[in-house]
Amino acid sequence: MAALRFLLLKATAIIWLLLILHNMPSTSSLQAKRSNASCIASERDALISLKASLSDPMGRLSSWRGDDCCQWKGVHCSNTTSHVVKLDLHGENFYCRPAYSIADSAYAVGGEMSSSLVGLQHLKHLDLSCNNFSSASIPNFIGSLKSLEYLNLSCAVFGGRIPPQLGNLSKLVYLDLNSCWGSPYSESLSWLSRLSSLKYLDMSFTNLSSAVDWIHAVSSLPLLEIVHLGGSDLRNTIGSLIHSNLTTLQVLDIQFNPFHSAIFPNWFWHITTLTYLDLSESGFHGPIPYEMGNMTSLEQVYIGGNNITGLIPPNLKNLCNLKVLDLSSSNVTGIIGDLMERLPKCSWDKLYWLDFYNNNIGGNLPTWLEPLNNLNCLNLCGNYITGTLPLWIGGLHNLTVLNLGSNRLVGEIYQEHLERLPNLQVLQMSDNSLSLLVRSNWIPKFKLDVLSLRSCQLGPAFPSWIRWQRSISVLDISNATIDDNIPDWLWAILSTATFLDMSKNRLRGTLPRNLDEIMPAGDMIDLSSNRITGPVPRLPRNIEYLDLSRNNLSGTLPAFGNQSLQMFALYNNSISGSVPSSLCLVPYLYILDISGNMLSGEVPTCNRDFGPFRYMVALNLNSNNFSGTFPSALQMSQELVFLDLAYNQFSGNLPAWLADKLPSLALLRLRSNKFSGNIPVQLTNIQGLQYMDLACNNISGQIPESIVNLSAMAHTYGYSDSLYQLESFGMGDTYNAMIWNAYNAMIFYEETVSVLTKRQQLEFSQGIMYMVNIDLSCNNLTGEIPQGISALVALKSLNFSYNRLSGRIPSNIGGIGALESLDLSHNELSGQIPSSISALTSLSSLNLSYNNLSGRIPTGNQLQTLAIDDPASMYVGNIGLCGPPLPNGCPGNVTNNSPAEPKQHQDDGLMNSIKLSMIFGFIVGLWVVFCIMLLHKGLRYSYFLFIDYLCHKVCVHMIVTWNSLVRRY
Incomplete structure (x- = not known):
């Protein structure tokens, strides 16, 4: 009975439960009822006012109409109270990219936010990121939204002062003010210390240069887990940090700040909870502190771009959770074997990123290494590592990035190094002395995105294994000893390529006319210095x-x-x-x-x-047959630095607008054209002009006195800033964010100039910035050389030859201390050669021939070393010049250099007279004896009888002596 009673009671309970559930509204019906409920009217009005204040060119707020604001895009209401709790108006991700442009602002929400937003007092989540508020200040009234837990204003182009009222948001857990490209600033972060619930803080790229209290403010937040303060112009203002509440901090990012101090001591080395530490490019110097070895939770460490001395500390072996170690560009020294030995062996199965790019690490790679099973990136590029490539490289099966470029490696890359790397995406071995030895029919297992073997020996045949790389983005096989035809299959694999460099080989063949279709993504192509024939193909759009x-x-x-x-x-x-x-x-x-x-x-x-001329920096048209007047299109080239129109058929006068329209010009080369008229005075107003070649035209008139105002030629360092920037002009492309820093495909274009200096035609492709020259030769210039020419102390070459210049050479010409070549020949210059010319100690070429110069030629310093083969050629054609190296002496036998010289000349003359008298006396005496014997027969007989007698006596004496010697011996 008891069991039956229990079953009845149980059945009754089940029935009642079913009845209750049947009468209750379903979850879906509850949600329907809530969704059908209208939002609170006051909050709807606040949102409508906010919409009216914002610019919305693409209609992203077009759904904001009707009575129920909870159904509007980006608006979220509470299911229980209908209050607006979340407002998400963030822009699309591509609005936030670093390459954000003005054109993208058309897709972003902006304008000036209405204070009606304060009406949303139950708002917990506000996201306005990735928009464009045109550097307007962050509104103060945001600090009145006391319920906010999440605030994201990143990359929204706010500016001005960050309102300290944000400190009123005591419930805030997440705060992101990353400016990306705006310019907000805060003079103090004392307001930050009031956000006691904060776990996430990002103020990257804001201006905190005046916030000396930033360390104390950050250290006072007990729940803080993530801090990003990169690029915020922080100063090392630690002072005395007595206490820190940072007991849960996991991520600390303070990269790109100008600390300029020792990396030790600092305020964060005691935080043992850190898993992520980024100190990149922050001006730290000195050794990595020993305390780092105690931070055993560290997983990712980025210290690149600092001035770290020595190796990593030995107790780094304690970091058993280490996954990423980036010491790139940190001036680390030592032997690569020692560096590898100090890596934590207990984390070798976790390490996936080792980046020691661009340091001073030397030595041979270890001949053996325990397998780094998880290693994804090995970047040792830009060091001094020597020796051969060890075979253990081929055992890193998970490797995707292998960058050993720009070292001193020698020997061969064998197939065994590469065939067991199926995941490899980046292979960079450029600028070593390596040869690739693989079978001609080898089919690699990897599919590369980046292949860079610049200056490695791949040829002479084109490497056939490349044909299997079907998804390549970057291909650099320049200067690789390839002497072959370009294979047809190459173009088939370049459909995804953005970067192609096969320059400095001996490639033959033609380029496909439809290159724009074959390489639609191509943005950098260098095929220079080959033997390619045929027409120029259609250019890819990108x-x-x-x-x-x-x-x-x-x-x-x-x-x-x-x-x-x-x-x-x-x-x-x-x-x-x-x-x-x-x-x-x-x-x-x-x-x-x-x-x-x-x-x-x-x-x-x-x-x-x-x-194209609006932003042009360099224009080189030399050695063609262009005609017409000076190109008028250059009037829009305000940025033009390098202009070479030499060896063409341009004619007419040089325009007076040169200085006004080309203010940045540093190199002007108009040689061998048909320009006429005077040199415009305005030309000398170009302050950066350091190379001016107007030679071999029909230019007449005088050299402007204002030529001495060319200030770029008067600087002791001898070059203009604009030409320096041209020489460093480069265009680069990092192939993918995933391998950022592992490979940077960079091309630097080198402008080439052929310069006539020192009586030679020299070609310069590097060091253009150091050429400070004036060449006005082969024209019809008249008048005198400006006396102030010595103010151009940086001039290295001055050529006024083959003109009709008159007057004297400036007496202070020796003031141009940097002058290496001076040519004033074939003019009508007169007077003496200034003695100051001997002060030109850098002079290696001098030509003053064919003028009307007179007087003694100066001597001293290096003048005696010039034109050793034919020193007189420097002065020939000046009939008034005298003294060495010319053969004609100067009148009065007086020189300026040796007071003993007159006496020496007198002694030489006396000796010559004595010698001449002796020779004359001997000849006269000899003829007197001959004449007497010829005319007096008795004397003649007596003379010859005497000679016969002497000969007889000598012969008898010799015979007697010889016989006595024979009998004796």
């Missing part, structure tokens, strides 16, 4: 850097379009025709070098507000 110079290309220039082209080099080919007007469609062309071809016609005139 191309930024294209160098086809020093080949055998022919035909005409390609049609240009609205490409991204920034550098175009086609010099030393056989291109003919004219420059197409479509060049004007290229908006951002910085360097154009089409010199050494057969181009003709005039330079196209482009729209003043658009076109």
Whole structure:
């Protein structure tokens, strides 16, 4: 009975439970009812006011209409109270990328936020990141949203002062003010210490240079787990930190700050909970402190870009959780074997990133190494590591990045080094003395994104194994001793390539006409210094850097379009025709070098507000057949630094607008054209001009006195800043963020100039910035050489030859202390050669021939060492000059150099007279004896009888003596 009673009671309970559940509304119906409920009217009005204050060009807030604001995009309400608790208006990710441009602002929300936002007092989550508020200040009223737990204003282009009212947000757990590219600042972070619930803080790239209390403010937050303060202009203001509440901190990022202090002591080495530490490029110096070995929770350590001395501390072996160690560009010294020995062996199965790029590490790679089973990246590029490549490299099966470039490795790369690396994505061995020895039919297991074997020996045959790399982004096999035809299959694998460098080989063949279709993603291509023939192909739309110079290309220039082209080099080919007007469609062309071809016609005139000349830095058209007047399109080239129009057929006067329109010009080369008229005085107002070559034209008139105002030639360091920037002009591309720092494909373009100096034609491809020259030779210039020319103390070459200059050589010419070559020949200069010329101790070439100079030639210092083979050639054609090295002496036998010289001349003359008298007396005496014997017969007989008698006596004496000697012996 008891059991039956229990079963009845149990059944009754189940029935009642089913009835209750049947009468209860379902979860879905509850959600439907809540979703159908309208939001609170006051909060809806606040949101409508906020929308009215914001700019929204793409209509991202178009759903904000109707009565129920809880259904609006980005608005989230509480299921129980209907209050707005979350407002998420973040922009798309690509608005936040580093390459954000003004054009992207059209897709972003912006404007000035309405204070109506304060009406959302129950708001817990506010995200306005990745928008564009045009450097407006962060509104103070955000500090009134007391319920906020999450605030993200990152990359929203806020500026101005960060409101200290944010310290009122006592419930805040997450705060992200990363400015990305804005300029907000805070003079003090005392408000930060009131955010006692904060776990996440990001104030990267804000201006905290005046916030001397930043360490104390951060250290006072007991729940803080993640801190990002990179690029915030922090100062090392630790002072005395008595107490720190940082007991849960896991991530500390203070990279890109100007601490400029010893890395030890510092305030964070005692935080043993850290798993992530980033001190990159923060001006730290000295050894890594021993205390780092006690931070056993560390998993990722980034100390690159500092000045670290010595090796890593030996107790780093305690870091058994270490996964990433980045010491790139830190001036680390030592032997690579010792460095490897100090890595924690207990973490070798966890280590996946070792980056020692660009240090001073030497020695041979260890011949053996315990397997680093998890290693993903090994970057030893840019060191002094020697020896051969050990075979244990091939045992790193999980390796995706192998970068040993720019070392001193020698020997061979065998197939065994590579065939067991199936995950390899980056292979960088450039700039070593390595040879790749693999079978011609080898098919690698890896699929590379980046292959860089620059200056390795791959040839002479084109490496056939590359054909299996179907997803390659970067291919650099330049200077690789390849002497072969370009295989057809190569173009088939380059559909995904962005970077291609096969320069400095002996590649033959033609380029595909549809290169734009074959390499649609190509933005950097360098095929220079080969033997490629045929026409120039169509240019890829995304191309930024294209160098086809020093080949055998022919035909005409390609049609240009609205490409991204920034550098175009086609010099030393056989291109003919004219420059197409479509060049004007290229908006951002910085360097154009089409010199050494057969181009003709005039330079196209482009729209003043658009076109390639607007941002051009270097233009080289020399050695063609261009004609017309000075290109008027250059009036828009405010940034032009390098201009070479030499060896063409340009004519007309030099324009007076040169200084006004080309204020940045540092090198001007107009040699061997048909320019006429005077040298514009305005030309000498270009302050950065340090190389001026107007030689071999029809320029007349006088040399402007204002030429002495060229200040770039008056600096003792001898170069303009603008030409220095041109020499370091480069274009680079990091292939992927994943391998950032592992491979950086960089091309530096080198402009080439052929210079006539020191009576030689010299070609400069490097060191252009150090050339300080003036060449006005082979013109019709008249008048005198400006007396103030000595103010140009940095001049290295001065050539005024083959003109009709008159007057005297400036007496203070010796003040140009850097002068190496001086040519004033073939003019009408008169007077004496200034004695100060002997002060030019750097002079190695001098030519003053064929003038009307007179007087004694100065001597001293290095003047006696010039033109050793023919020293007189420096002065020939000046009939008034005298003294060494010319054969004619000076009147009065007086020199300025030796007071004993007159006496020496007198002694030499006396000795010559004595010698002449002796010779004359001997001849006269001899003839007197001959004449007496010829005329007096008796004396003649007596003389010859006497000679016969003497001969007889001598013969008898010799015979008697000889016989006595024979009998004796």
